[in-house]
Amino acid sequence: MEEVKKVRTVCRSCHGGCGVIAHVKDGVVIKVEGDPDSPISHGTMCTKGLSITQLAYHPDRVLHPMKKSDGVWERISWNEALDTCVEKFTQVIEKYGPEGIVIGQGTGRDYESHFSRFGNLLGTPNIITAGHMCYLSRIGASLITCGSLPACDYENNPKCIVMWGCNPLWTNPDEYKGAKFWDALDAGAKLICIDPRRSFYAEKADFWLQIRPGTDAAMALGFHRVIIEEELYDKEFIEHHLNGWEPFVERVMNDYPLDRVAEITWVDQELIREAARLYATTKPAGIHWGVTTEQNLNATDYTRSVIGLMAVTGNLDAPGGNALRVRPPVRNISEFSAHTELSPEQRKKRLGGEQYKLAARMTICTPKPVWDAILTGKPYPVKAGLLVGTNPVTTRANAREVYKALSSLDFLAVADFFLTPTAELAHIFLPSGTWLEQNHVADNWKFHGYVLARVKAVEIGECWQDHKIFMELGKRMGQQWWDTVEDALEYTLEPSGLTWEEFKKVGYLHGEQRGYKYREKGFRTPTGKVELYSTILEKWGRDPIPKYTEITESPFSTPELAKKYPYVLNSGLRTATFFHSANRQIPWLREIRPDPLMELHPDTAEKHGIQEGDWVWIESPRGRIKQRAKLNEGIDPRVIAAEHAWWYPEIRSPDHGWDVSNINILTDNSPESTDPVMGSTSLRVLLCNISRCEDE
Ligand SMILES: Nc1nc2c(c(=O)[nH]1)N[C@H]1C(S)=C(S)[C@@H](COP(=O)(O)OP(=O)(O)OC[C@H]3O[C@@H](n4cnc5c(=O)[nH]c(N)nc54)[C@H](O)[C@@H]3O)O[C@H]1N2
Ligand SMILES: Nc1nc2c(c(=O)[nH]1)N[C@H]1C(S)=C(S)[C@@H](COP(=O)(O)OP(=O)(O)OC[C@H]3O[C@@H](n4cnc5c(=O)[nH]c(N)nc54)[C@H](O)[C@@H]3O)O[C@H]1N2
Ligand code: SF4
Ligand SMILES: [Mo]
Numbered sequence: 001m002e003e004v005k006k007v008r009t010v011c012r013s014c015h016g017g018c019g020v021i022a023h024v025k026d027g028v029v030i031k032v033e034g035d036p037d038s039p040i041s042h043g044t045m046c047t048k049g050l051s052i053t054q055l056a057y058h059p060d061r062v063l064h065p066m067k068k069s070d071g072v073w074e075r076i077s078w079n080e081a082l083d084t085c086v087e088k089f090t091q092v093i094e095k096y097g098p099e100g101i102v103i104g105q106g107t108g109r110d111y112e113s114h115f116s117r118f119g120n121l122l123g124t125p126n127i128i129t130a131g132h133m134c135y136l137s138r139i140g141a142s143l144i145t146c147g148s149l150p151a152c153d154y155e156n157n158p159k160c161i162v163m164w165g166c167n168p169l170w171t172n173p174d175e176y177k178g179a180k181f182w183d184a185l186d187a188g189a190k191l192i193c194i195d196p197r198r199s200f201y202a203e204k205a206d207f208w209l210q211i212r213p214g215t216d217a218a219m220a221l222g223f224h225r226v227i228i229e230e231e232l233y234d235k236e237f238i239e240h241h242l243n244g245w246e247p248f249v250e251r252v253m254n255d256y257p258l259d260r261v262a263e264i265t266w267v268d269q270e271l272i273r274e275a276a277r278l279y280a281t282t283k284p285a286g287i288h289w290g291v292t293t294e295q296n297l298n299a300t301d302y303t304r305s306v307i308g309l310m311a312v313t314g315n316l317d318a319p320g321g322n323a324l325r326v327r328p329p330v331r332n333i334s335e336f337s338a339h340t341e342l343s344p345e346q347r348k349k350r351l352g353g354e355q356y357k358l359a360a361r362m363t364i365c366t367p368k369p370v371w372d373a374i375l376t377g378k379p380y381p382v383k384a385g386l387l388v389g390t391n392p393v394t395t396r397a398n399a400r401e402v403y404k405a406l407s408s409l410d411f412l413a414v415a416d417f418f419l420t421p422t423a424e425l426a427h428i429f430l431p432s433g434t435w436l437e438q439n440h441v442a443d444n445w446k447f448h449g450y451v452l453a454r455v456k457a458v459e460i461g462e463c464w465q466d467h468k469i470f471m472e473l474g475k476r477m478g479q480q481w482w483d484t485v486e487d488a489l490e491y492t493l494e495p496s497g498l499t500w501e502e503f504k505k506v507g508y509l510h511g512e513q514r515g516y517k518y519r520e521k522g523f524r525t526p527t528g529k530v531e532l533y534s535t536i537l538e539k540w541g542r543d544p545i546p547k548y549t550e551i552t553e554s555p556f557s558t559p560e561l562a563k564k565y566p567y568v569l570n571s572g573l574r575t576a577t578f579f580h581s582a583n584r585q586i587p588w589l590r591e592i593r594p595d596p597l598m599e600l601h602p603d604t605a606e607k608h609g610i611q612e613g614d615w616v617w618i619e620s621p622r623g624r625i626k627q628r629a630k631l632n633e634g635i636d637p638r639v640i641a642a643e644h645a646w647w648y649p650e651i652r653s654p655d656h657g658w659d660v661s662n663i664n665i666l667t668d669n670s671p672e673s674t675d676p677v678m679g680s681t682s683l684r685v686l687l688c689n690i691s692r693c694e695d696e
Pocket of ligand 1: 109130133134291295394396418420432433434571572573581645664683
C-alpha cells in the first residue's frame with residue numbers, strides 16, 4: 001500500500017482557477033481539498049469541484065475510444081479512432097475543402113489554444129464555440145472600445161460595486177471567484193445590483209434595480225443620462241482619452257430621457273437616478289458584469305455603453321475601479337494558435353463572417369449559419385465535425401435545429417467524459433481526461449493577470465487530456481505540433497524563462513499590475529482613446545454610437561404574439577450544483593437538485609392553478625417542455641426564470657430525454673433576434689406561456 005501523495009493542482013469543474021490539493025493513494029484520487037496558498041481561492045472550493053472524484057470515477061464514464069457500428073457503440077483502440085477521423089476528414093477536404101469540416105467546443109475549458117491551432121492548421125474557418133453569446137462577445141466589444149477586457153478590481157478596495165447581471169456566489173465565472181467580493185463588502189463597499197430576480201446580491205444591495213430582462217443597454221444609457229445631466233463625469237479623462245463625447249451626449253440627450261428609460265426597463269426613474277449618482281460619485285467604483293447581458297441582440301451595444309460608464313467616471317484602469325490587467329509573460333492563445341496560418345482566402349469563407357464581423361474578428365462563427373450550411377449545402381456543404389467538450393443539443397438556441405443538423409453530418413467525432421445526447425449522434429467517441437488527468441498552464445485565457453500550474457494527479461483508463469487529442473490527431477493530419485503535451489507547455493512558458501518543471505514548483509505567475517497605463521501609452525484602439533464612437537464599427541457600416549434596440553420578441557415589439565405568450569422567458573439561471581448540461585449523473589449533486597426548476601411569482605402561479613413543486617409546461621412559438629415550479633416573490637409577475645441544459649442520463653435510450661425539459665427547444669436563433677455584429681442569441685428574453693402539467 002502506497003502512502004497518500006498530495007498533488008497541488010488547479011480545478012476546472014467550472015471555468016476553473018481554484019487551487020486544489022489532490023490526495024492520491026495507489027494511483028487513485030481519494031479526495032480533494034482547497035489549497036490555502038492559492039492566490040485565486042485561498043483554500044475555498046465549491047460543491048462542483050469537491051465532487052470531481054464522483055465524476056472522474058463514475059461508472060458511466062467512458063474510459064476508451066469507441067465507434068458506432070449499426071447503432072451500437074463498440075470499444076476500439078486510439079489508433080483506430082484517430083485513423084478513422086483522419087480518413088473521414090481527408091475525404092471531406094478532398095471533395096469540399098477544409099471548410100467542409102466544422103470544429104466546435106463549448107465554454108472556456110482551457111484548451112482554446114490547442115483547439116484553435118488544430119482548426120487553423122486544418123485550414124477551416126468554421127469554428128464554433130459558446131463565445132458568440134458568452135464572454136467572447138464581451139471581449140470583442142471591449143477590444144474595439146478600449147483595447148482590453150475590464151474586470152472589477154477587488155484587489156484594490158472598490159468603495160462601490162455594481163453587480164450587473166452576475167451571480168458569482170453560484171457561478172464564479174471568468175475572472176471572478178467569490179472570496180474577493182466578500183473582502184470588499186466587509187470593508188464597507190456600497191452595492192448596486194441590477195438583476196430581474198431578487199438574488200442574494202439584491203438582498204444585500206443599497207439599491208436593487210429589478211430590470212426587465214434584456215434591457216441593460218437602455219439602463220446603461222439611463223445612467224449616462226444622469227451623469228451628463230448632473231455633470232458627474234471626469235472632464236479631464238473625457239478631454240484627453242475619449243473619442244466621440246459630443247455625438248454620444250447628443251444621442252443620450254435626444255433619445256434617452258429618464259422616463260423613457262424607466263418605461264423600457266420597468267425600473268422607477270428616481271431609483272435609476274439615485275443608483276447612477278451613487279456609482280458616479282463614489283470613488284473608486286467597479287462594475288462586475290455577467291453573461292446575461294450578452295444573450296440578446298444588444299450584447300455589443302451594452303458592453304460598449306458600460307465601458308463608457310467606467311471611462312467617463314474615471315474608473316477605467318483606475319485601482320479599485322475596472323482594471324485592465326497585465327498578463328504574465330507567457331505566450332497567449334492567439335500566439336499559440338498559429339492563427340496567421342489560416343490563409344486570407346480561407347478566412348473569407350467563414351460562414352456568416354460577412355454579417356457577424358465582430359465574431360469573425362474573434363475568429364469564430366456564430367452557429368446558425370453553420371447549421372444552415374449543413375442542412376442546405378449553402379453557401380457550400382459542411383459534411384464533418386469534431387466537437388470537444390460541448391453538448392450543443394442542450395446548450396445552443398433552437399435545439400431542434402441543432403439536433404437535426406448534427407444528425408445530418410456524414411461524420412461526427414465527439415470528445416467528452418460521458419455519452420451525452422450530443423455524443424450519441426457521433427460516429428467516433430474520444431474519451432477525454434478531466435482536470436485531474438492533465439498538465440497545463442491554466443487560466444491563460446482569462447483577464448485576471450494570472451497563469452496557474454495544473455498538474456496531473458492520475459491517469460484513468462485510456463483517457464487523454466484534450467490537448468493531447470488535438471496534438472495527436474493534428475500530427476496524423478500532417479500538422480506541425482510538439483512531441484509531447486509538456487513540450488508544448490515549454491513553448492507557452494518560454495517568454496517567462498521558466499521550464500514546465502520549474503513552473504510546477506512555483507505554482508503560478510502574476511503579471512505586474514499597474515493602473516492608469518493609458519496615461520503613457522493611450523488605449524489600444526485605432527484612435528488611442530476609449531472609442532464611445534467606434535471607428536471600427538463605422539468602417540463596418542454599423543452605428544458607431546451605442547444605442548438600445550428593443551428585443552425582437554417582447555410585449556412591446558410583438559404585442560399580438562404577447563397575447564398568446566404573455567410572459568418574458570428568462571432562461572439559463574445557473575445552479576450551484578450543475579455546470580450547464582454537466583453533473584446530472586453525479587450522486588452528491590443530483591441529490592441536492594433532482595429536477596429542473598422554473599421560478600415564477602406566486603401571483604402568476606395562482607393565476608394558472610400552479611403550486612410549488614408542480615410540473616409545468618413552458619411553451620414558446622418554437623415548442624414546449626416541462627420543468628417543476630418554484631415560487632419566488634423576488635421575480636416580476638411578468639417574468640418566468642427557467643433552468644437550461646437539462647437532460648436525463650438515467651434515461652437509457654440513446655436520446656436520454658434530451659427534449660423533455662431542455663429549455664433551448666424554446667429559444668430562438670433567427671438572425672433578426674441576434675446581435676448584428678456578434679450573432680449573440682436571445683436566451684434570456686423570449687416570450688412564453690405556462691400551464692400546469694395535468695399528466696404528472
Ligand atoms: N437557454 C440558455 N442556454 C444557454 C445558456 C443560458 O444562459 N441559457 N448559457 C450559455 C452559455 S453562457 C454557455 S458558455 C454554453 C455552454 O455550453 P456547453 O459548453 O456546450 O455546455 P456544457 O454542458 O458545459 O458542456 C458540455 C460537455 O462538456 C463536457 N466536458 C466538461 N469538461 C470537459 C473537458 O475538459 N473536456 C471534454 N472533452 N469535455 C468536457 C461535459 O461532460 C459536457 O457533456 O451554454 C449556453 N446555453
Ligand atoms: N454553477 C455553475 N457555474 C457556472 C455555470 C453553470 O452552468 N453553473 N456556467 C458558467 C458560464 S459558461 C457562465 S457564462 C457564467 C455565467 O455566470 P453569471 O454571469 O453569474 O450568469 P447567471 O448566473 O446566469 O446570471 C446572473 C444573474 O443575472 C440575472 N439576469 C438574468 N437575466 C438578466 C438580464 O437580462 N439583465 C440583468 N441585468 N440580469 C439578468 C440572473 O437573475 C442572475 O441573478 O457562469 C459560469 N459558472
Ligand atoms: S468555483 Fe469552479 S474552480 Fe472553484 S472549486 Fe468550484 S468548480 Fe472548481
Ligand atoms: Mo458561458
